[in-house]
Amino acid sequence: MKIGLFVPCYVDALYPEVGVSTYQLLRSLNLDVEYPERQTCCGQPMGNAGFEHMAEPLALKFDELFAPYDYVVAPSASCAAYVRCFHPNLMKEKSCHAAGKTMDIVEFLHDVIKVKSLPAKFPHKVSVHNSCHGVRELGLSSPSERNIPRFNKIIDLLQLVEGIEVVEPERPDECCGFGGMFAVEEQAVSRRMGIDKVKRHIATGAEFVTGPDSSCLMHMQGIAEKEQLNIKFIHVAQILTAGL
Numbered sequence: 001m002k003i004g005l006f007v008p009c010y011v012d013a014l015y016p017e018v019g020v021s022t023y024q025l026l027r028s029l030n031l032d033v034e035y036p037e038r039q040t041c042c043g044q045p046m047g048n049a050g051f052e053h054m055a056e057p058l059a060l061k062f063d064e065l066f067a068p069y070d071y072v073v074a075p076s077a078s079c080a081a082y083v084r085c086f087h088p089n090l091m092k093e094k095s096c097h098a099a100g101k102t103m104d105i106v107e108f109l110h111d112v113i114k115v116k117s118l119p120a121k122f123p124h125k126v127s128v129h130n131s132c133h134g135v136r137e138l139g140l141s142s143p144s145e146r147n148i149p150r151f152n153k154i155i156d157l158l159q160l161v162e163g164i165e166v167v168e169p170e171r172p173d174e175c176c177g178f179g180g181m182f183a184v185e186e187q188a189v190s191r192r193m194g195i196d197k198v199k200r201h202i203a204t205g206a207e208f209v210t211g212p213d214s215s216c217l218m219h220m221q222g223i224a225e226k227e228q229l230n231i232k233f234i235h236v237a238q239i240l241t242a243g244l
Contacts (some may be wrong), residue, residue: 001031001032001070001071002032002034002068002069002070002071003026003031003032003033003034003069003070003071003072003073004034004035004036004065004066004068004069004071004072004073005019005022005023005026005033005034005035005036005073005074006039006042006062006066006072006073006074006079006080006083006102007019007022007035007039007074007075008041008042008074008075008076008079009040009041009042010214010215010218011075011076011214014214014218015214015218015235017238018075018214018235018237018238019075021075021235021237021238021240021241022073022074022075022105022237023035024241024244025105025109025237025240025241025244026073026105028119028241028244029109029113029115031113033073034069036065036066038061038065039062039065039066040058040061040062041058042055042058042059042062042079042082042083042087043055043056043058043059043062043082043086043087043090044078044079044082044086044180045180045181046058047082047086047090048179048180048181049180049181052090055086055090056090056091059083059086059087059090059091059096060091060094062083062087062098063087063091063094063096063097063098063099065098066098066102067097067098069098069101070101071101071102071103071108071112072098072101072102072103073102073103073104073105073108074102074103074104074105075104075105075212075214075235075237076104076212076213076214076215077104077106077107077131077133077134077137077138077140077212077213078131078132078133078134078213078215080102080103080104080107080138081104081133081134081137081138082133083098083099083102084099084100084102084103084137084138085137087099088100103138104134104138104140104212105212105236105237106134106140106153106154106157106212106236107138107139107140107153109157109240110153110156110157111153115157115160116160117160118157118160118161118240119243119244120160120161120162120239120240120241120242120243120244121161121162121163121242121243122161122162122163122164122239122242122243123162123163123164124163124164124165124206124207124208125164125165125167125204125205125206125207125208126158126164126165126166126167126206126207126208126209126210126234126239127167127168127169127201127204127206127208127209127210127231128152128154128155128158128166128167128168128172128209128210128211129169129176129197129201129209129210129211129213129216129217129220130152130154130168130172130173130211131176131211131212131213131215131216132173132175132179133213134154134211134212134213135173139153140152140153140154140212141153141154141155141172141173143173144171144172144173152168154210154211154212154236155168157236157240158210158236158239158240160240161239161240161242162243164239167204167205167206168204169197169200169201169203169204170200170203171200174196174197174200175193175197176193176194176197176198176216176219176220177189177190177191177192177193177194177197177219178190178194178215178216178218178219178220180215183219190219191223194219194220194222194223195223195227197220197223198220198223198224198227198229198231199229201220201231202229202230202231206231207231207232208231208232208233208234208239209231209232209233209234210233210234210235210236210239211235211236212235212236214235217233217234217235218233220233221233
C-alpha cells in the first residue's frame with residue numbers, strides 16, 4: 001500500500017506541525033508514505049467562493065500528482081471532502097482517479113487501517129469538535145438530524161490514547177461559524193457562532209479542543225484569544241502522535 005500525503009495549503013502555511021504529525025503517525029504504523037512536493041491547493045477556496053473555473057486546473061493537477069497512489073491521506077476533513085465530492089464534477093469528461101481514494105486521516109485510520117492500539121499518551125481532558133464537512137460529507141460522526149445510532153470515529157481513535165479524557169459539547173455537531181468565505185462575508189454571524197461554540201467547549205471543563213480540521217480550530221482559537229476565553233486547541237493528529 002502506497003500513500004500520498006496531501007498537506008492542504010493553509011495547513012502547510014499556518015500549521016506545518018499538523019502535517020509533520022500526520023506523516024509521523026502514518027510512518028509509525030509502518031506505512032509507505034510519500035509527500036509529493038509539487039502539490040498545491042485543492043481548489044476549495046475558489047470553488048466555495050463561486051469561481052469553479054479557477055478550481056478546475058487545480059483539480060487536474062491534483063489528479064495527475066496523486067493518481068499513482070493507493071490512498072491519498074490529508075489532515076483536513078474539509079479539503080479531503082472537497083476533493084472527493086467536487087473534483088469529479090470539476091474534471092468533467094476527464095477520468096478522475098485520485099478523488100475516490102482521498103481520505104481524511106481519521107477516516108483512513110479508522111476505516112482502512114482499522115487501528116486498534118496506539119503508543120500515544122495525552123493526560124488531558126479534551127473536547128471533540130465535529131466539523132461540518134467531516135460529519136456530513138465524510139461521515140466521521142453521526143449527524144444529529146438523522147435518526148440513526150450514534151457513532152464518532154474521532155472519539156474511537158482518541159480513546160486509544162493513554163491518559164486522555166474525551167468529552168463532547170452540548171449540540172456536538174453544530175457549526176463553529178468558520179465556513180471560509182462565510183466568515184468574511186457574514187463576519188458578525190460567524191463571530192457569534194464561534195463564541196457560542198467555544199463557550200460550549202469550555203463548559204465541558206476541557207483543557208483542549210480537538211478535531212480533524214485546522215480551519216475550524218483556527219477560527220475558534222482566534223475567537224478564544226480575542227474574547228479572552230481560556231482553552232487551547234490541537235489537531236487530532238497531534239494527539240494521536242503525542243509521546244511517540
